[in-house]
Amino acid sequence: MTREVDADKRATLRRFAALGAATPLAAGGRTRAAGGDADESAARDAIRGYLATTPGAHFSKLRDDLSLATGETQHHLKRLESAGEVVSQKDGDYRRYFPAGRFTPFERRALGYLRRNTPRGMVLELLRNPDASGADLARALDVTPPTISAYAGELADAGLLDTDDGYRVARPEAVIALVVRYADSFGADAVAFADDAASYISYDG
Numbered sequence: 001m002t003r004e005v006d007a008d009k010r011a012t013l014r015r016f017a018a019l020g021a022a023t024p025l026a027a028g029g030r031t032r033a034a035g036g037d038a039d040e041s042a043a044r045d046a047i048r049g050y051l052a053t054t055p056g057a058h059f060s061k062l063r064d065d066l067s068l069a070t071g072e073t074q075h076h077l078k079r080l081e082s083a084g085e086v087v088s089q090k091d092g093d094y095r096r097y098f099p100a101g102r103f104t105p106f107e108r109r110a111l112g113y114l115r116r117n118t119p120r121g122m123v124l125e126l127l128r129n130p131d132a133s134g135a136d137l138a139r140a141l142d143v144t145p146p147t148i149s150a151y152a153g154e155l156a157d158a159g160l161l162d163t164d165d166g167y168r169v170a171r172p173e174a175v176i177a178l179v180v181r182y183a184d185s186f187g188a189d190a191v192a193f194a195d196d197a198a199s200y201i202s203y204d205g
Helices: 004-022 038-055 059-065 070-082 105-114 118-129 134-141 147-155 170-179 188-195
Strands: 086-091 096-100
Touching: 038 070, 038 096, 059 070, 059 096, 059 147, 070 086, 086 105, 096 105, 105 118, 105 170, 105 188, 118 134, 118 170, 118 188, 134 147, 170 188
Parallel strands: none
Antiparallel strands: 086 096
């Protein structure tokens, strides 16, 4: 059983490491393990590749998706952050990780909320239907109106939602671009939205 787990882990790391090796996260040098440790290099390449396709992933998701141990993940992320290849920011109870130098603060905030089910659902619904009310959003997402109100406050504080006159997505074209580019990493709702994205691009917020 242990051998099967190890084999799965190696296969996962190889898959993302191939992408990471071809996708530098920041300008300049790349960190390499002291003494050329192949396993450490492979793990860091895997993290590079993973974050290139799943920016804004929080620590636990990154660790679990790459089948890494907690201490192992902490070690490699610390090395990558120290080298200036990865940046992180706190998002409520989560710490989210991004390739360094690739996203604006607005984009990092947007990616963080797009990785949370209800906020993502609200944003996607408002991009489809800019006139949707809080009650409309609650029905569409099968949540309570207070839940919508609470998340609307968070999104507004993050600069992602304008609540002066109803609910409007701030900088909708920038948000749509993120949804389309990383749809596969968000979930089926984002993929479905991305399939019809052309009909929303002209939306004037």
